[in-house]
Amino acid sequence: MLLTMILLLIGLMALSVPVAVAIGLAGLVGVATFSNLPLIVLPQQAYIALDKFPLAAVPFFILAGNLMAAGGISRRLVDLVESAIGDTRGGLPVTCIVVCMIFAAVSGSSVATTYAIGAILIPAMVAQRYPVGFASSLQATAAELGVIIPPSIPMILYGVAASAPVGDLFIAGIGPGFLIAAALMVFVLIWSRYFHNPGKLEKKPVQPFMVSLRRSAFALFMPVVILGGIYGGVFTPTEASIIAVFYALVVSMVIYREMSIIAMVDVFKRSAISSAIIMFIISMAGLFSFILTRAGIPAAISQWLVENFDSAFMFLLAVNVLLFLIGMFVETSASIVVIAPILAPVAIAFGIDPVHFGLIMIVNLALGMITPPFGVNLFAAAAVGNVSLHRMIPYLVPMVAVIIFCLALITYFPMISLGSLYLFGMR
Numbered sequence: 001m002l003l004t005m006i007l008l009l010i011g012l013m014a015l016s017v018p019v020a021v022a023i024g025l026a027g028l029v030g031v032a033t034f035s036n037l038p039l040i041v042l043p044q045q046a047y048i049a050l051d052k053f054p055l056a057a058v059p060f061f062i063l064a065g066n067l068m069a070a071g072g073i074s075r076r077l078v079d080l081v082e083s084a085i086g087d088t089r090g091g092l093p094v095t096c097i098v099v100c101m102i103f104a105a106v107s108g109s110s111v112a113t114t115y116a117i118g119a120i121l122i123p124a125m126v127a128q129r130y131p132v133g134f135a136s137s138l139q140a141t142a143a144e145l146g147v148i149i150p151p152s153i154p155m156i157l158y159g160v161a162a163s164a165p166v167g168d169l170f171i172a173g174i175g176p177g178f179l180i181a182a183a184l185m186v187f188v189l190i191w192s193r194y195f196h197n198p199g200k201l202e203k204k205p206v207q208p209f210m211v212s213l214r215r216s217a218f219a220l221f222m223p224v225v226i227l228g229g230i231y232g233g234v235f236t237p238t239e240a241s242i243i244a245v246f247y248a249l250v251v252s253m254v255i256y257r258e259m260s261i262i263a264m265v266d267v268f269k270r271s272a273i274s275s276a277i278i279m280f281i282i283s284m285a286g287l288f289s290f291i292l293t294r295a296g297i298p299a300a301i302s303q304w305l306v307e308n309f310d311s312a313f314m315f316l317l318a319v320n321v322l323l324f325l326i327g328m329f330v331e332t333s334a335s336i337v338v339i340a341p342i343l344a345p346v347a348i349a350f351g352i353d354p355v356h357f358g359l360i361m362i363v364n365l366a367l368g369m370i371t372p373p374f375g376v377n378l379f380a381a382a383a384v385g386n387v388s389l390h391r392m393i394p395y396l397v398p399m400v401a402v403i404i405f406c407l408a409l410i411t412y413f414p415m416i417s418l419g420s421l422y423l424f425g426m427r
Helices: 002-014 019-034 041-050 053-070 073-085 091-107 110-127 132-147 153-162 166-172 174-194 209-215 217-231 237-255 261-294 297-308 312-329 332-349 354-370 376-385 389-412 415-423
Strands: none
Touching: 002 019, 002 261, 019 041, 019 261, 019 332, 041 261, 053 073, 053 091, 053 110, 053 153, 053 237, 053 261, 073 091, 073 110, 073 209, 073 217, 073 237, 091 110, 091 132, 091 174, 091 217, 110 132, 110 354, 110 376, 132 153, 132 174, 132 354, 132 376, 132 389, 153 166, 153 261, 153 332, 153 354, 166 174, 166 217, 166 237, 166 354, 166 415, 174 354, 174 389, 174 415, 209 217, 217 237, 261 332, 297 332, 312 332, 312 354, 312 389, 332 354, 354 376, 354 389, 354 415, 376 389, 389 415
């Protein structure tokens, strides 16, 4: 059963069938062929997969990210970081990473981060004679922080799928997010110093720091409100997503006055489409997961893992290899919803903290966003930079290596993730 469904899933995706449709059709075949269940369970289980309150945060965080991009908030963040870093060699790539961190602290979406920040910084890096392949690859990679720095849509999905506390996952994402950001900064500074020769460039006028700080004050206050409210217990992550939308609307339309009613309608339309795509994937993945669970496949996989790996070290190594391969071919949201209920109980049986395991899963599957053939960040950055994929690959490979190195540290040093929980008195 499992082999047939997986082969069908891979075959459909190879034929360019949308991921959600491929998962749903594989689930349909599983119900019709390998069970005596009535077909009414298909819409029933698809609905049950979406009938979870934390999932309400997904469309609102997507909308908040798009409002930030359209309302001038992201551009002001770029200006602030540029004025702080100054005209140092490698300063613009570092600006890209820092701004992606700040933007990720509100949007929760790597694709939204790629479009919002890439539209500003990819052309800026190209103007500074950075290769367009390097600029686009860096943007795609740095945008990965959108699902690691809290809040994060994949963290919400993992929390729902594995029954893990979403608030703990958010806080645990701080350490891994900063580690990856710091590693990328070191890489781009070394690359800019030894491999980038821009020649003589005209000095770009940069705003004084205090001027940029004043102009971006409301933009900077946004993550303070959102994250401060979550960690301070004022509101839940789901409620925070609505507050993020309200704040972005007020700042964009009333304070900065850079977004018209027509632009706002377009933002709502794009956000609705993006949200519908993700929700469709989640519903179909829920159906797929239900069929596998009913057939006893998760239990069989768990038993196989326990019998064949006698230590947490080897189990985590095997899981990382498995997740890396899956992330290359399956969309992150779908992977989490399908795989987390299978692997999380096994991880707990090996004595691995479920929150720590969640960060391992999310960081690993986030790599799938920048690796072919289904790297959504990769294709988004290529579209923004108007560059072909083969021109990005030479620059992308070392960046992926940097993330893999960070993943190894996150995997085998749990305090990188759990340290924040102890710091906030949650453990």
